Amino acid sequence: MKEIHDQLCVIKNQRARALEATKATVAKPKTTPLAPQPSIATQPAIGSGPAATPEQTSQSAATPAPSGDTTISLTGSGTSYSKMDGPIDPGFKSSRQVVGTYQGIKVWGPVDAPGQLGIWGNEVTVDFDICVADGACIEACPVNVYEWLDTPGHPASEKKPFMIREKDCIFCMACENVCPPQCVKIFQK
Numbered sequence: 001m002k003e004i005h006d007q008l009c010v011i012k013n014q015r016a017r018a019l020e021a022t023k024a025t026v027a028k029p030k031t032t033p034l035a036p037q038p039s040i041a042t043q044p045a046i047g048s049g050p051a052a053t054p055e056q057t058s059q060s061a062a063t064p065a066p067s068g069d070t071t072i073s074l075t076g077s078g079t080s081y082s083k084m085d086g087p088i089d090p091g092f093k094s095s096r097q098v099v100g101t102y103q104g105i106k107v108w109g110p111v112d113a114p115g116q117l118g119i120w121g122n123e124v125t126v127d128f129d130i131c132v133a134d135g136a137c138i139e140a141c142p143v144n145v146y147e148w149l150d151t152p153g154h155p156a157s158e159k160k161p162f163m164i165r166e167k168d169c170i171f172c173m174a175c176e177n178v179c180p181p182q183c184v185k186i187f188q189k
Helices: 002-023 054-062 136-140 174-178
Strands: 098-102 105-108 124-127 147-150 159-162 184-186
Touching (some): 174 184
Antiparallel strands (some): 098 105
16 A cells, blocks of 8 residues: 555656646636635534624625535634544444534534544545545545645644545545545445
């Protein structure tokens, strides 16, 4: 598995150089926003405070709403965390509860943002508390299931591979096989 990861790192480095060359013409890389703007279709985030004001609601009408429901916030004052090591617990679905969703993706608790973010996904799952954001899973995925999600304040890394296109997964297991901390688990339908 180490050899596969090292091979992908070479590919990753080549792609990074190519990407830097194209970034000169592109203003900003595509990332998923930290927290979606409130909208009528979006449920309030856990611990997000008061309901949206009319000004916020009209402002969100101009901003496109994220796809799917969002009930999890990535910001907060949570400092309850300890260093987590891999691998991801393959039986987490029987030992953890779904505590919310982020753009339609299930989040398995406990969650105490920003220090503890839990396990994200249903078929394509990533333990955000173990992930070190080396990007191997993003580079390995042949169908672009992942994109970066900003997670400021998280002790392991301030960005995570978010499985925004989880339904596109072809279950090739490439991402699971290249993850150095073994924080990815794929569950076939």
